[in-house]
Amino acid sequence: MSRLIKLNTPLSDNDVEALEIGDTVLVSGVIYTARDAAHKRLVDLMHAGQELPLEVAGQVIFYVGPTPGRPGRVIGAAGPTTAYRMDPYAPELLARGLKAMIGKGKRGPEVIAAMVKHKAVYLGATGGAGALISKSIKSAQIVAYEDLGPEAIRRLVVEDLPTIVINDCRGRDLYEEGLRRYAR
Amino acid sequence: MRDIEVKEITRAVKEAVMEANYRLGEDMLRAFAEALKAEESPSCQEVFRQLLENARIAREELIPICQDCGLAVIFAEVGQEVHLVGGDFQAAIQEGVRQGYQEGYLRKSMCDPFTRANTGDNTPAVIYTTIVPGETLKLMVVPKGGGSENMSRVHMLRPAAGLAGIKEKIVETVREAGANCCPPTIIGVGIGGTFDQAALLAKKALLREVGSKHPDPELAALEEEILGLINNLGIGAAGLGGRFTSLAVHINLMPCHIASLPVAVNIQCHASRHQEVVL
Numbered sequence: 389m390s391r392l393i394k395l396n397t398p399l400s401d402n403d404v405e406a407l408e409i410g411d412t413v414l415v416s417g418v419i420y421t422a423r424d425a426a427h428k429r430l431v432d433l434m435h436a437g438q439e440l441p442l443e444v445a446g447q448v449i450f451y452v453g454p455t456p457g458r459p460g461r462v463i464g465a466a467g468p469t470t471a472y473r474m475d476p477y478a479p480e481l482l483a484r485g486l487k488a489m490i491g492k493g494k495r496g497p498e499v500i501a502a503m504v505k506h507k508a509v510y511l512g513a514t515g516g517a518g519a520l521i522s523k524s525i526k527s528a529q530i531v532a533y534e535d536l537g538p539e540a541i542r543r544l545v546v547e548d549l550p551t552i553v554i555n556d557c558r559g560r561d562l563y564e565e566g567l568r569r570y571a572r
Numbered sequence: 573m574r575d576i577e578v579k580e581i582t583r584a585v586k587e588a589v590m591e592a593n594y595r596l597g598e599d600m601l602r603a604f605a606e607a608l609k610a611e612e613s614p615s616c617q618e619v620f621r622q623l624l625e626n627a628r629i630a631r632e633e634l635i636p637i638c639q640d641c642g643l644a645v646i647f648a649e650v651g652q653e654v655h656l657v658g659g660d661f662q663a664a665i666q667e668g669v670r671q672g673y674q675e676g677y678l679r680k681s682m683c684d685p686f687t688r689a690n691t692g693d694n695t696p697a698v699i700y701t702t703i704v705p706g707e708t709l710k711l712m713v714v715p716k717g718g719g720s721e722n723m724s725r726v727h728m729l730r731p732a733a734g735l736a737g738i739k740e741k742i743v744e745t746v747r748e749a750g751a752n753c754c755p756p757t758i759i760g761v762g763i764g765g766t767f768d769q770a771a772l773l774a775k776k777a778l779l780r781e782v783g784s785k786h787p788d789p790e791l792a793a794l795e796e797e798i799l800g801l802i803n804n805l806g807i808g809a810a811g812l813g814g815r816f817t818s819l820a821v822h823i824n825l826m827p828c829h830i831a832s833l834p835v836a837v838n839i840q841c842h843a844s845r846h847q848e849v850v851l
Contacts, residue, residue, distance in 0.1 A: 390615065410615070425688055455636050455679040464677055465630070465639040470719045470752045492810065493719070493752035514619055514810050515719065515754035516843040518639040520626035537690050538639075538679050550622070552615065552812065563751055566813015570613060570806030 394548070398446030399487035401507045407553050409562040413511055414548040419448040419490070421542040423469055426533055427477035434480060441532035441541065445485030450549075452490075453538035454528070455518070463528045463544075465518025468492040471510070475499050482506045490551055494563055504559045511551035512562070524549040573655045574707040576851055578664035581656075581711070584849040585668025588713035589644055590676035592847035593636040596627040599782040600819075600844050607756060607809070607816040616814030623809075623842060634676075638843040641678035642715025644669045644697035645775070651706035662699060665711075669697045681718065700772070709851040712779060720757065720841040723749035726771050729833040735794075738763060738835050743801045745837040746818065751811020754841035757818045758782060759802065762836040764826040770834035773824035778840045782820045795821045809842075 390410045395403055397417030407413065420442055422430065433440055451471055455464030471491030478489065479502035487508050492515035495503075503510060513521060524546050532541040554562045601624065608620035630637040646665055650656075673680055673694040680694040704710075727741045742761055749757075762773025786792040799821045808814025819842075828834055 412618075453639060453679060453681075455639050455641060456677045458634070458677050464679070465636040465641075467639050469640070470722070472752065492754065494750050494811075512751075512810065512812075514622050514626075515751075516638045516717075516841055517622050517626040519630040519633070519635040519637060520622055522635055523629065537692070538681070539690075562813070563807075563811050566613075566615075566808055566811065567806050568813075570808055570813045570815065572804040572806065 397448050399448065400446065404487055404507050404509050404557050407509050407556050409553050409556050409560045409565060411553045413551045413553060415448065415490070415511070415551060416547050416549070417545070419450050419544050419546055420531070421450050421452050421454070421544060423451055423453050423539045424473050425536050425539045426541050427474050429533060431477045431480055434484070442543075444481055446487055448488040448490065449481070449486060450490040450544065454522070454542070455538070463522055463525050466522045466525055467518035468513040468515055471495055478502065482508050490549070495555060500555055500559055500561065503555055503557055507557045509553055509557055510555040512554040513549070513551050521549065573653055575655050575657050576709055578656055578659040578661055580851055581661065581664040581709070582668040582671065584711055584851060585646065585665050585713060586672035586675070588711065588847040588849050589669060589672035589678065589715060592713055592715050592845040593641050593676065593678055594634050595631050596637055597844065597846070600842065601627060603782050603819040607819065611809070611815055613808055613812065613814035615812040616809040616816065619809035619812065636678055637845065638717060639679055640681060640717040640719065641673065641694070642717050642845065643681065643721070644694060645714040645716050646697050646699045647712040647714070647776070648699065648701045649704045649710040650701060651708050652703050653707035654709050665699055666695045666697055669695050711849045711851070712846060713849070714779065714846045717754070717841050717843060720753040720839040723753040724774070724838045726767060726834065726836045728767060729835055731831070731833045733833060738833070739798055739801065741835050742798055742821075742837050743805070746802050746839070747805055747807070749839055750807055753839045754843070755807055755811060755818065756809050756816045756842050758840040758844050759798075759818050759821045760838040760840060761821060761823045762838070763823065763834070764828040765834060767834055769826070770836035771838065773826065774836035774838035777822035777824040778838060778844065779846055780822045782844070786823060791823050791825065795823055
């Protein structure tokens, strides 16, 4: 049966090891947004041996390109984007100590292996629930790559952002498990 | 002849892109509620509760349903008795998209394919225009999300594949899309025509009301059968494993070349947004 776990960022190895696929995780604290273009820039910087605009170790990256907030609002709709597009970059960030990724959709075997090796998890948020998820976001500020617009890296403070563990650090996959249970 | 000012088109498109992004159709809300009742998987039940709540927040607070406010696809049916005045028809539509995405706080998602530089105003829209009898102008505004579009496919089958091959390809496309395309989905299927026409038939099939039956009883039965096959996959809402991977299969059919059997599968995520305006 699925458990309900509240997690505060940054995350430790112990936090990650306690998580099992199917657990509902409410994430609170600081997390960072990044999509395809921001990932490319981060990994290019790493290859060039340059400093990154954010500390990756212990952190959580949310794959999201939000809509602009109306005046007086923190942010607009902010649901997850499809994660496989970040697969070419994720293993290097995991090697740097990234502890969790929030997105939707299946990860490749190289990312799942990197999560096992470096102790990290992949959390699924409900795709297309952008208005609902925006309610968990308490502040948002751009910390890098403003020129990328919706794809800029934002520092979010979140409270009880609803997610579910898709891949735990033992290499298990909730999507595969779900198919096994419900396929006819 | 009836004159229509193109600035009326700009205004209509602007309002329609905003409305489509804030207000999910009643047919989708009904389908969510019915699926919630019938779903066995507790995780998927929670997804359906979230989707109903998400739609309520979006509608009441004018926050887009999804942060992917889509590529603006516009189907325009222009009555042949209509005389468009006051400017360029296509430019008027693009201007409506530009204004709607800006003033509606919608995400601009269009970029250069090579440099990936954002165009900044969600243009260009993809516009399909047909000339029809009459003296009205109908605009169907469809913001189409990238995640489900990415998992859509055109299959150029051999005629020997037959109906069995068609069903297999449709189900295979949905299986491969898995959780990526934001299930529960609507599956638009275009069979026949050319490579491009099949895809367009599939996209137009997405516009049919969810829960409506195909007027051709044979195709209606085929839609039901394929929906059953898809839902037997067990992918479920958000891919978490469950009974409702898709809420509907809609088929559009036309004759094809004797050498061909084109089958297009256009996947629509649960943020199935469209808005019709008649001028």
